[in-house]
Amino acid sequence: MNINTVKLAYFSPTKTTETILHDIAKGIGPETLDVIDITRSDARQQPLKVAEDELLIVGVPVYMGRVPALVGEWLNALEASNTPAVCVVVYGNREFDDALIELKEWITGQGCVPIAGAAYIGEHSFSDSGLPTAQGRPDQDDRTHAEAFGQAIVKKMHSVSAISQFAPIEVPGNHPYKGKTTLWDVNFIAVSEECGQCGICADVCPVEAIAPEDSSRIDEVKCITCCACIKSCPQNARSIKPGPVNDAQKRLNTNCKAPKKPEWFL
Numbered sequence: 472m473n474i475n476t477v478k479l480a481y482f483s484p485t486k487t488t489e490t491i492l493h494d495i496a497k498g499i500g501p502e503t504l505d506v507i508d509i510t511r512s513d514a515r516q517q518p519l520k521v522a523e524d525e526l527l528i529v530g531v532p533v534y535m536g537r538v539p540a541l542v543g544e545w546l547n548a549l550e551a552s553n554t555p556a557v558c559v560v561v562y563g564n565r566e567f568d569d570a571l572i573e574l575k576e577w578i579t580g581q582g583c584v585p586i587a588g589a590a591y592i593g594e595h596s597f598s599d600s601g602l603p604t605a606q607g608r609p610d611q612d613d614r615t616h617a618e619a620f621g622q623a624i625v626k627k628m629h630s631v632s633a634i635s636q637f638a639p640i641e642v643p644g645n646h647p648y649k650g651k652t653t654l655w656d657v658n659f660i661a662v663s664e665e666c667g668q669c670g671i672c673a674d675v676c677p678v679e680a681i682a683p684e685d686s687s688r689i690d691e692v693k694c695i696t697c698c699a700c701i702k703s704c705p706q707n708a709r710s711i712k713p714g715p716v717n718d719a720q721k722r723l724n725t726n727c728k729a730p731k732k733p734e735w736f737l
């Protein structure tokens with residue numbers, strides 16, 4: 472089978488998933504690349520339909536060992552029909568737990584045929600210069616690995632003449648899925664006087680939890696603690712204040728120091 476069109480779909484508040492997915496696509500080198508960035512809420516309202524002769528690559532960050540709950544609604548509206556698909560999770564050097572198996576099974580239920588899966592490491596959303604975890608990941612080795620994964624996908628696609636010839640792929644994970652899909656409702660962000668109200672934080676927030684006219688007004692029920700606002704602030708005016716997210720930041724910094732390696736499942 473040839474791959475002419477690749478559809479790249481990802482949710483990626485702090486852009487590590489986005490980076491890895493583009494590197495995989497680079498390794499594939501398709502004639503046509505359609506990018507579907509579902510990070511913003513308006514993009515998640517658009518359902519995606521994929522054809523049998525396209526390759527879908529779906530990427531999500533791991534949240535609490537699972538697929539982020541807000542991606543679920545978009546996944547439920549995905550229409551595929553025997554579409555070859557690749558599932559990718561990116562995690563912050565703790566564990567990816569059941570996120571990859573959950574993503575694989577979710578897209579299978581929507582009509583995809585998963586032909587490959589992978590787990591990559593990205594700088595942890597809660598990482599900062601004071602309490603870093605997986606800082607700078609994906610690094611050059613991760614990105615080279617992702618490109619090689621793209622090449623391995625092409626080789627696998629070329630090895631068959633029909634999608635029915637693929638054996639089902641196995642990825643690690645538990646049934647029932649462990650972990651939880653509810654996040655903290657917590658106001659964990661401190662905003663310093665350096666804030667110039669430029670509005671970038673409100674703009675990058677995937678759930679519109681920040682008031683555009685006052686960046687210190689945060690709706691803690693909407694907030695998914697993704698830290699996109701902190702990492703995108705040009706003044707470094709936003710930081711994690713004491714509380715449960717700061718405690719998690721300290722635990723991660725202590726317990727998740729040893730760099731993990733990306734893995735693919737073909």
Ligand SMILES: Cc1cc2nc3c(=O)[nH]c(=O)nc-3n(C[C@H](O)[C@H](O)[C@H](O)COP(=O)(O)O)c2cc1C
Binds near residue numbers: 483487564566595
């Ligand atoms: C609410 C939340 C939960 C997370 N849970 C996990 C986890 O269970 N395991 C892990 O290794 N990383 C976890 N992370 C870290 C992200 O998976 C990681 O930083 C990822 O690279 C972020 O992807 P993005 O840059 O595409 O947003 C979590 C991050 C957030 C915000």
